[in-house]
Structures are given as C-alpha cells and as structure tokens.
Amino acid sequence: MFKIWSIIFLIGVTTACANTGESAYDAAAGYKPSAVNEQFVVPLLSEQQPFTFSNPNILKGSTYKLKGIGGEQGLYPPLAYFEELSRLGWDELEDKRLGHAHFFIKNQTVISVIVKEDFIQVYELKKDAKY
Numbered sequence: 001m002f003k004i005w006s007i008i009f010l011i012g013v014t015t016a017c018a019n020t021g022e023s024a025y026d027a028a029a030g031y032k033p034s035a036v037n038e039q040f041v042v043p044l045l046s047e048q049q050p051f052t053f054s055n056p057n058i059l060k061g062s063t064y065k066l067k068g069i070g071g072e073q074g075l076y077p078p079l080a081y082f083e084e085l086s087r088l089g090w091d092e093l094e095d096k097r098l099g100h101a102h103f104f105i106k107n108q109t110v111i112s113v114i115v116k117e118d119f120i121q122v123y124e125l126k127k128d129a130k131y
Contacts, residue, residue, distance in 0.1 A: 023045035023046070023047070023066060023067065024045070024066070024067040024068045025043060025045070025066050025067065025068040025069040025078060026043075026045065027043075027078070027080030027081065027084075029043065029044045029045050030043075030044040031043060031044055031081075031084055032044050034062065034064075034122050035048055035060075035062045036060045036061060036062050036111065036122045036123065036124050037060070037109065037111060037124050039088070039106065039109075040085070040090065040104070040106075040111050040122065040124075041084065041085070041088065042064050042120070042122060043064070043066055043069065043078075043081060045066060046064035046065065046066040046069070046120070047064065047065045047066070048062055048063070048064055049062075049063040049064065049065050049119070050063075051063040051121070053123070055123075056126075057125055057126055057129035057130060057131065058123045058124070058125060058126070058129075059123075059124045059125060059126045060123070060124045061121060061122065061123040061124070062121070062122050063119055063120070063121050063122075064119060064120050064121075064122065065118060065119045066118065066119065066120070067118050068118065069081075069115065069117075069118060069119065069120055070100075070115040070116050070117050070118065070119070070120070071117065072117060073117050074100050074115050074116035074117045077102065077115050078115065078120075082102070085104055088106075089106050090104040090105070090106045090111070091104065091105050091106065092104050093105055093110075096131060100114050100115050100116060101113075101114050102114075102115065103131060108127070109124065110124070110125040110129065110131065111123065111124050111125070112125060112131070
C-alpha cells in the first residue's frame with residue numbers, strides 16, 4: 001500500500017512542478033473577442049501583452065501570449081483557430097500569406113495574424129494599407 005501512495009505522490013509532485021502557470025493552447029477551450037476588433041476572436045486562454053508598433057499601415061495591434069500556439073519556432077499554424085475564424089466569416093487571403101503572416105478579410109476589414117512560438121500578434125490594417 002505504501003508503494004502505491006508513494007507513486008501517486010510522485011506523480012502529483014511531478015505534475016505540479018511541470019506546470020509553469022502558463023495556459024497552453026487548447027482549441028476546445030474556446031475563443032474571446034480580440035482587443036483589436038471585437039468581431040475577430042483570439043483563443044480564450046491567451047493573455048494580452050503590452051505592445052507597440054510603428055508600421056503606418058496598421059490601425060490597431062495586440063500581442064497574445066499562449067504556450068504552444070504556433071508550435072516549435074511558430075512553424076505550425078493553429079488550424080483549429082483558423083477554422084473558427086472561417087466559421088465566423090473571416091476568409092483567409094492565402095495568396096497574401098508571407099511566412100508567419102496570415103491575412104483575413106471580412107466586410108472590407110483586413111486583419112493580419114502573425115503566428116510565432118507561444119504567441120500571436122493580431123493587427124487590423126488601415127483601409128488604404130498595402131499588404
């Protein structure tokens with residue numbers, strides 16, 4: 001009986017030590033309106049971070065931290081997230097994709113999502129922006 005409790009204790013300690021307190025990307029957790037555009041969602045568990053930008057083509061922008069969102073080195077776009085955007089009426093402009101940068105359009109509003117390892121950046125482009 002002591003061995004069983006010892007194993008359970010070790011599993012609990014190991015799990016507690018592995019938890020860094022950061023939320024991890026989970027498509028099933030859902031989504032929330034972004035600070036950039038309330039019709040454009042971001043993963044529910046993401047944490048908005050302070051962010052500044054100087055690109056004159058950007059109307060608004062924000063960074064969202066979320067462990068695992070882009071996979072290693074941001075090489076794996078969060079497909080379930082992109083599917084949710086599509087379900088909400090945002091069409092990806094696949095011909096405009098540039099590496100980590102993805103562009104979505106809905107009702108003449110263009111939003112860019114930059115996917116990196118453990119964070120995304122969301123930008124609303126100005127109406128006359130070149131992208």
